[in-house]
Amino acid sequence: MATDLWERVCDLLERGRSACLATVVASEDEDRVGQRLLVLPDGEVEGTTGLPELDRQIARAACDALADLRRGWVVIPEGHRVFLDILAPEASVLVCGAGHIAVPLAEFARAVGFGVTVLDDRPDFAHPDRFPGCRVIARDFREALAEMPLGPHWYVVVITRGHEHDAECLEAVLRRPTAYVGLIGSRRRVGFVLEMLGRQGIPPDRLQDVFTPIGLPIGGESPAEIALSIVSELVCVRRKGPGQARLLRRVVEEGS
Template identity: 35%
Template sequence: MDEKALLSKQLEAQEQGRGYATVTIVESDGSTPRSNGKMLVYEDGSTEGTVGGGAMERMAVKDAMEYLRVGKSALRTYDLTSPASETGMTCGGHMTVWIEAFSAKPLLVVCGAGHVGGALLPLARTVGFRTMLFDNRDLELIQDKTELADVFVPIKDYEKDLPKIDLPEGAFYVIVTFGHHFDAEALKAVLKKNGAYVGMIGSRKKVQAVYDRLKGEGVSEQVLSTVYSPIGLDIGGETPEEIAVSILAEMLMVKNGRTGKPMKQ
């Protein structure tokens, strides 16, 4: 595969939010399969292009998948000189490759194109989230908000329509619709997805009312306990922009596995 085709595949992966690593030969000596070459390795181990094939390439793919998992980039040298080498090849040389990981951007799914959703969408994009917006209102009422998302999906019924939509595992869900009834529908739907984060806006009284409704419909207390609601970190503020900052801060806390405590502590 030529360089132009590989670049096209990289752009395609980026547009799809798909993680990948590039493996590029930077040095070789002795009798090696190739002296130059490049390939892409995806999270599932599938590849585009080649750096020589055989056992050495299989090792490079394995390393690329691991580096992609941990978000690491590094030089890797493979010994092709003896049967005792990790490749098991005896070509009589060494090959060094540069493995660069490009992790998939996390997906933020916002249910509700209101003031808070509209403030959160552009903010989330600045820190690397892909964004998708769902709303069940007439388009003319929310046109300005739909233009803020990478993808807008109009729906009629959150509870019925959301489960039918193919969304990746590990997505982040924020529920900020324009009514308790729709919040409950959206929450019930997204809890069927394998999300990394599910948050719902509302006062403690409203949140409890939604929980009571869903428990009456068969949603367990254990599942509801995983929801971040009332949503966001306690940083104060009442404007949509301030609330969006607190939500994003909580999302990043979950994404990065941190505590949310002040750094001085």
């Protein structure tokens, strides 16, 4: 394979692009094993197995796999088993507010495979020492959010120290598509924030997307327990979709 294909993969992932990395993992023709192609969604192909016809067939299968984000192996005649790996933008958590829940939250989210960014306007709180392995931004919420590359692979957890900051963050976040938005707070505080956002022109259906109360209902009380319930919700949304996460809460609330 071309010596720079790994760099190319990193570059695509960094820019939030998708691609299919296709690798011959077994073949009657031993020299083909380990050969690979990088196939982009528009059908563009980088690299070669050395056999043009095989390249064409792999590219076709790769485009199909990309269309429905299906990872797995396929058999391509004659006798080539090809693994199609889907490279997609990393699922990322943005934690707005770097207080006492943010520390275990960032740790648990990293442990389950999210990239984590922590934002707070207080440099003592948004400090890299408190959040190992995370991107930490100490800056005004509104300014920082205006420059964040939010998108459908972002999970946003709003846990700032006050409702003005919560509103400020949500106002910026809800105008863009995201996988998840959750807001912590008492019923009263949350109601106040959502009502204010409605007056600022955020559409009602987008306000309904906000997970609040936040986290799966496991009865968490300590900061770490609350962080665990929030991260459980993120995992549920990532693996099974937002409907399943809401259903879990409903079932627990109706059962009690």
